[in-house]
Amino acid sequence: MSASRNLTPLLSTLLRRWPASAAAAAYAPALRSYATAAVAASAAGSSTQTASRRTVSLGLLSAGFAATCAFAAPTSSASADSSSGTTPESVLNKVRSTISQMPGMEWAAPTFHVVFVLGGPGSGKGTQCAKLVEEFGVVHLSAGDLLRAHVKSGTEDGNMVKAMIAEGKIVPSSVTIGLLKKAMLESGKTKFLIDGFPRNAENREAFEKEDGIDIHFVLFFDCPEKVMEKRILSRNEGRSDDNVKTIRKRFKVFIDQSMPVVNHYKGMGKVHWVNSNRDPEAVYAETRKLFENF
Ligand SMILES: Nc1ncnc2c1ncn2[C@@H]1O[C@H](COP(=O)(O)OP(=O)(O)O)[C@@H](O)[C@H]1O
Numbered sequence: 001m002s003a004s005r006n007l008t009p010l011l012s013t014l015l016r017r018w019p020a021s022a023a024a025a026a027y028a029p030a031l032r033s034y035a036t037a038a039v040a041a042s043a044a045g046s047s048t049q050t051a052s053r054r055t056v057s058l059g060l061l062s063a064g065f066a067a068t069c070a071f072a073a074p075t076s077s078a079s080a081d082s083s084s085g086t087t088p089e090s091v092l093n094k095v096r097s098t099i100s101q102m103p104g105m106e107w108a109a110p111t112f113h114v115v116f117v118l119g120g121p122g123s124g125k126g127t128q129c130a131k132l133v134e135e136f137g138v139v140h141l142s143a144g145d146l147l148r149a150h151v152k153s154g155t156e157d158g159n160m161v162k163a164m165i166a167e168g169k170i171v172p173s174s175v176t177i178g179l180l181k182k183a184m185l186e187s188g189k190t191k192f193l194i195d196g197f198p199r200n201a202e203n204r205e206a207f208e209k210e211d212g213i214d215i216h217f218v219l220f221f222d223c224p225e226k227v228m229e230k231r232i233l234s235r236n237e238g239r240s241d242d243n244v245k246t247i248r249k250r251f252k253v254f255i256d257q258s259m260p261v262v263n264h265y266k267g268m269g270k271v272h273w274v275n276s277n278r279d280p281e282a283v284y285a286e287t288r289k290l291f292e293n294f
């Protein structure tokens, strides 16, 4: 039986169990791409069949995730929202228990494949990630961008993040990992560049406790402080932390807290060091080679 014939009825059953709300139309494109991901995941062998049991993988999980969001937050936007009590964990638990109750179904968590992209502020992480997305179709998740978007939520949590970023401090992992996991699940994809994370031991240790994540390697962009400072000061993105005083604090945090993370992974032989004090094309020519087998 083909993968699509296996999965389509299951998807319909799942959606029937979580009745569509008025907001379901907003989820239609996501559901379509998740259904496609389900078929692709199954065809690639990440969904296995035994004589009597079927294993459900990423696509179905993601379809369930989107359906649950539609069910749990019928009037809000197409994403899980911690302020309404819908967290990635609660959604996953709901999907997991529904799938487990379906006859002949077995739960299997997807594996997310991750490359951490690290380097000082202004070393060129975002610039290189954009090129990798274009060539390799990986998903780029910038911890800094996710945190800045969270600030816009105007919640108490968002205000705390705003104050920490303005001071160049590192936000607690509970917030950053929650945002990363939500973005990973919502993408419906499995390969990620995680840019600007983990930035300290607390980030790293908390992330390593998460299930189903395979850390392939760490891409480290090495650039002198003077060069990074000059780049940041001409970045012009209107960021509250791109001023000389905060930049200096961020450099100190980078040396004191982020370099030990890089050295931790270096000790495990997992760091690819790239000199980013060259023009962006020269940096990319070296960087892209690391992704040919990712
Ligand atoms: N190799 C490079 N040479 C010169 N300028 C660069 C290079 N890479 C990035 N930039 C510029 O420097 C600034 C910081 O780069 P960015 O990618 O935002 O760094 P990061 O994400 O590490 O903070 C941006 O304005 C970017 O256009």
Ligand SMILES: Nc1ccn([C@H]2C[C@H](O)[C@@H](COP(=O)(O)OP(=O)(O)O)O2)c(=O)n1
Pocket: 119, 120, 121, 122, 142, 143, 144, 145, 147, 164, 165, 168, 169, 170, 171, 172, 176, 195, 196, 197, 198, 199, 203, 241, 250
């Ligand atoms: N894992 C992370 C990543 C970023 N942050 C906060 C603190 C950082 O100074 C800001 C900006 O991060 P971002 O990666 O966008 O910054 P740079 O591009 O490296 O200058 O966000 C954090 O608290 N935890």
